Amino acid sequence: MTTRPTTRPSTRPAAPSATRLAARDVTLAYGERVVSANVDLDIMDGAFTAIIGPNACGKSTMLRSFVRLLKPTTGTISFDGRDISGYKPKSIAREVGFLPQQLAAPENIAVKRLVARGRYPHQSLLSTWSAEDERAVTGALAAAGVEELAERLVEELSGGQRQRVWVAMVLAQETPYLLLDEPTTFLDITHQYELLALFARLRDEGRTVIAVLHDINQACRFADHLVAMKDGRVVAQGAPADIVDAALIQEVFDLPCIVVPDPAVGTPMIVPTP
């Protein structure tokens, strides 16, 4: 049980093994409380990585450290071999985008204007709206399927529409890396699948997607690479088909279950046992 392989070759040979975004020996802590100690994690380029694990296992904290919201107490988060804290804020924000879990739009803002806020790292003091910004915003609205909402006010939208608008905003940032903290949490099941399919599509278009997900079956179906965390440690990582079995779920979630192939797509599906 303790000698679980941490990396195995991905079932998707398309994903290159190079890694630009990586954590090396990082310790993450809120004040005195250490969440993760001495963790290494390489983000697989061009892949859709899902981070799974029980509540408070440190998965969101890990994600936050990758986007400079939490500075590691030891070790470094590096991008292209350089510590991310050494980059200018706007220049790293053109590479790595993030969608937090808690989101609040300014009052009275139209969808298009909110999505345009994603362009901030590409703008300068005097040029806050270029033709390039216009193109990126139009593209992001289309990719997230919210073009017809462009002139509506964000506060008038349903939860599912609003979440897609926020995704459009982070898409407009046009970062090769997209990090999402529980993006599907408050959505109904239809919107959850729509959103996950969108992330898979973005991956197909060449972006690297890393999402914290709660639903293991969804993670297995859509992600190329799973990272399972418990108590701040990476317990296992690899392609879902390679690593997900009853023993892993028992170890990580403390949940007795059987693992069967998903009848629709054949990826691992967990079924808890009584």
Add this chain to the structure above:
Amino acid sequence: MNTIVLRVGRYSVLVERRTVLVSLALAGAGLALALVGLCHGASWATPSEVLSALAGRGDSVVVIRDWRLPRVAAALVFGASLGLAGAIFQNLTRNALGSPDVIGLDAGAYTGALFAITVLSGTAAQLAIGSVIGGLLTALLIYVLSLKSGLSGLRLIVIGIAVNAILTAVNSWIELRAELDVAIAATGWSAGSLNGIDWDEVYLPFLIIGGLMLVLVTLSHAMHQAALGDELAVTSGVSLNRLRLLIVLVGVGCTATVTAIAGPIVFIALAAPQIGRRLAGAAGVTLVPAALTGAALLMAADLVAQLLLAPMALPVGVVTTAIGGCYLIWLLFREVKRP
């Protein structure tokens, strides 16, 4: 399309059509009120007399240009300055109640100014520096007391209201303990007044406020980005700590400069950003409508202060406090009802 792209060479910005129109209307209203302010006095001047006096012709050049114009200019510039300070702190706290007059920054700046006149000799420079330091210390105190709950949230506002009450009491105590002549001067000024302002007093504040506005222009884009919340601000490339420090300095500077000259004038900073935002139909608390609304509001309030019990001129702060109190009660009701 309800937006316009303004382009100069390779620089371009996107603005809402309605914001542009409302801003022009607000500027027009401010100037119209200013014209009334210039006409009003011991004897009414006609608008044409005012305009020719401004151009340096006619008999009333001294009365209008040297006596009435500084007061009118001060109402406009100070109103704009207070409106901006309100917009800054409402953005920072993400709360309509988080304006400098509610959370005690005006009172703190006034404490600093009182210290300058009672303990020191009370020169203009001491007053200005005293009020800025008083404002900054108050901001620091509120920040430290609300560290646990963060910058946004009702807790900071409640702490600010308490700090405001304490400092107001401290200010009264200083006035009571002071020498009689100092106390009389301070009491007249404690209500917030533009009475008897002349050019010599306003040159320096105008320069300072102009400088602060220039700094604010360079910060405004980042400030609006920060309104998305701390996390998105950081991950989209805002240097949040640097921005916050600068924006607090500018906001306190805007409030304290006005307080040093005119005393604490409340309500403008609280109401102008919200009125401007609603009129302009803008997203979040925007700066230009806030400044223009502030200018028009203070100008209007100063006219009411002069006309209400004419020929006796009230301190403008009495008028703004009376109106502002009602508005504050309404805001508090709404805030408490909010889920």
